[in-house]
Every structure is written in structure tokens, then in C-alpha cells.
Amino acid sequence: MNLGRRGSRGEIALTQLVVAPDGRRLAVEQRGEPDGHAVFLLHGTPGSRVGPSPRATVLYRLGIRLITFDRPGYGRSDRLEGRRVADVAADVVTIADALGVGRFAVVGRSGGAPHALACAALLPDRLTRAAALVALAPREAEGLDWFDGMTESNVVEYRLALAGPGAVAARLTRAAEQIRADPASKVAGLFREVPESDRRVVADHGIRRLLVRNFAEGLRESTDGWVDDVLAFSGPWGFDPAEIRVPTLLWHGENDVFSPVGHSRWLGGRIPAATLRIQRGMAHFGAFGVLPEVLLWLVRT
Incomplete structure (x- = not known):
């Protein structure tokens, strides 16, 4: 089933419903060069398939076929209750097979970054390269002060995860209701x-x-995706980043307060042969600006 929409930049995009x-x-959704290098872009938390990405003209110039999708519970995707970070790999394979994509690269930003790392660890025969921008590390990361440098709102959310799904859902449902009533309020609050x-x-x-x-679409009907992301990040991921063998780029703004830079430093020491780039004078949303450069790295042969 295909659902058409017109993007805010005047671009026509088709939303395709793939059945797992x-x-x-x-x-x-797919944008860019239909016959180009396939790259999955995994959205942040909360987020959706319509999150910030390069213009279609930029993607054509780079020769990239960009594939985005709503993680379970977000936007138009059905929920997968109790999902782990690792579970994204099966959904990515399902989508790739449905679209006739053999091998591909993957990039995840913010909440999408751990999911990109899951694909890198679990799909070595399908992935060419992976990138994780402003990533979180696993909650049980040995030697990492997980909350050091993290903004209070995120600290509260992740600590509530230890109290169970009900506590997280209660907090995020109130936040989502406000966003649905006034999506601009989430951006203003940043x-x-x-x-x-x-x-x-x-x-x-x-x-x-x-x-x-992005926020309006991701939370259009429920808070399930947001709740399940927070719970997934706070529990066992279902894979060890040390298992990653595909070329992997880690990028982080040094002043990030949502996912502090120590998380990427820890991942860089854990993932064999990872390339770690820490950008001085930048923070969480600096990842938007570096995405075209990262996409070029992903399709390098």
C-alpha cells in the first residue's frame, strides 16, 4: 500500500507500508537516486521517517537512494511491544528485501544510532558500512558514567525506565499530548x-x-515508539558492539547534552577499527550538518 505526501520542501514522497x-x-519512504547506493537513515527519539535529511537534489548528486522508516510504535508503523535494540535488524532486512535491495549502508542519528550499530553487528553479510551520529552507549557499559554530562530531562526519563514501563509511559504520554497539541512547543523547549x-x-x-x-508525525497516534525506545536503551541491547566488524564511523559533537560525548568515546574503544570523530564547538544537532559528508563516507568503495 502506498500513501502519498508532499514534503515541506515541495518534494513528492511515497510512504509504502511493508508487512513484516x-x-x-x-x-x-525512499528519496534520492532510485538506482543509487542504498542507505538506511534511522531516525532519532522521538522521531519518524520524515525527520531531517538532505534535499532530494543533494541525494541525487551524491548518487544515494535514501531509505527511512518509522520504528515500531512511531508514525504509521505498528508497535512491537518489548522490543530490544537488536530487533531493528530483522525489520531492516524485511524492508530491504521488499524493496529489492541486496547490500546497503546504514546511518543512525541520536536514538537511531544504537539501532544502526545493531545492524552493523547483526547483519555483516548485508551491510557495507555503518555510521552512528551522537550515539548512546549500552546502559551497562563498563567504566562509563552513563549520566555524566546528560541534561536533566533525559536523566529523569532513563531513571524512570528502571521503575518499569508504566512510569515511563505516564511521563511521556503527558509530553506527547502537549506535542500533538502544539508540535512547535517541543522545538521551542529545546x-x-x-x-x-x-x-x-x-x-x-x-x-x-x-x-x-518530524515530532508531529512520530507521535501522531501514540507514545508507544518513544516509550519502547527509552526502555530498549535502558535494558540489554541484544548484541555487543565489540561484535561489529564492518567499517563503522562514530561522530559526536563535544558539547552534546542529550547523549554525552563519553558514550561515543566508550563505543570507539569497544568497536574494533572504528573511526571516531569528535567535533569541537558542536553538540547534538550538529549531526544534521555533517550528514552529507557522512553519506559520502558510507558509499565510499
Whole structure:
């Protein structure tokens, strides 16, 4: 089933509903060069398939076929209750097979980054390269002070995860209701938490418009995806980053307060032959600006 929409930049996009083996529907979009290098872009938390990404003209120029999808419980994708980070790999394979994609690269930003690492660890025969931008490390990461440098709102969410799904759902349901009533309020609220470099990024009218659309679509019907992401990050991921053997790029803004830079430093020491890039003077939303460069790295042969 295909559902058409017009993007905020005037681009026409088709949302395709792919059915997983267990009957769940996964909402998928493709943009860029249809015959180009296939790259999956995994969205943040909360987020959706319509999150910020390069313009279609940029993707054509780079020769990239960009594939995005709503993780279970977000947007138009059905929920997979109790999912682990590792479970994304099966959904990515389902989508790739449905689209006739053999080998591909994957990049995840923020909440999408651990999921990109799951694909890197669990799909070595399908993946060419992987990138994780402003990633979180596993909650049980040995030697890492997981909350050091993290903004208070995220600390509260992840600590609530230890109390169980009900506590997380109660907090995030209230937040989601406010976002559905006024999606711009989520973006405006970011200014109170982020460093100056991120404020400059979010102050851009185009970025703000994309973020508003992203949050509104991701939380259009429920908070399930957001709740399940927080629970998945806080529990066992279902794989060890040390298992990753495909070329992997880790990028992090040094001043990030949502996923502190220590997380990527830990991952860089855990993943064999990982390339770690820490950008001074940048923070969480600096990942938007470096994405075209990362995409070029992903399709390098």
C-alpha cells in the first residue's frame, strides 16, 4: 500500500507500508537516486521517517537512494511491544528485501544510532558500512558514567525506565499530548536545554519546520515508539558492539547534552577499527550538518 505526501520542501514522497513476517506494518519512504547506493537513515527519539535529511537534489548528486522508516510504535508503523535494540535488524532486512535491495549502508542519528550499530553487528553479510551520529552507549557499559554530562530531562526519563514501563509511559504520554497539541512547543523547549551551537542550528527556520513535522508525525497516534525506545536503551541491547566488524564511523559533537560525548568515546574503544570523530564547538544537532559528508563516507568503495 502506498500513501502519498508532499514534503515541506515541495518534494513528492511515497510512504509504502511493508508487512513484516509477524504481520506488523512498517511505514517506509525512499528519496534520492532510485538506482543509487542504498542507505538506511534511522531516525532519532522521538522521531519518524520524515525527520531531517538532505534535499532530494543533494541525494541525487551524491548518487544515494535514501531509505527511512518509522520504528515500531512511531508514525504509521505498528508497535512491537518489548522490543530490544537488536530487533531493528530483522525489520531492516524485511524492508530491504521488499524493496529489492541486496547490500546497503546504514546511518543512525541520536536514538537511531544504537539501532544502526545493531545492524552493523547483526547483519555483516548485508551491510557495507555503518555510521552512528551522537550515539548512546549500552546502559551497562563498563567504566562509563552513563549520566555524566546528560541534561536533566533525559536523566529523569532513563531513571524512570528502571521503575518499569508504566512510569515511563505516564511521563511521556503527558509530553506527547502537549506535542500533538502544539508540535512547535517541543522545538521551542529545546532552547532551554541545549548549548549555544545547538541553538544556532535550531534557530534556522528550515530546521525548525523539519523538526516540527518530524515530532508531529512520530507521535501522531501514540507514545508507544518513544516509550519502547527509552526502555530498549535502558535494558540489554541484544548484541555487543565489540561484535561489529564492518567499517563503522562514530561522530559526536563535544558539547552534546542529550547523549554525552563519553558514550561515543566508550563505543570507539569497544568497536574494533572504528573511526571516531569528535567535533569541537558542536553538540547534538550538529549531526544534521555533517550528514552529507557522512553519506559520502558510507558509499565510499
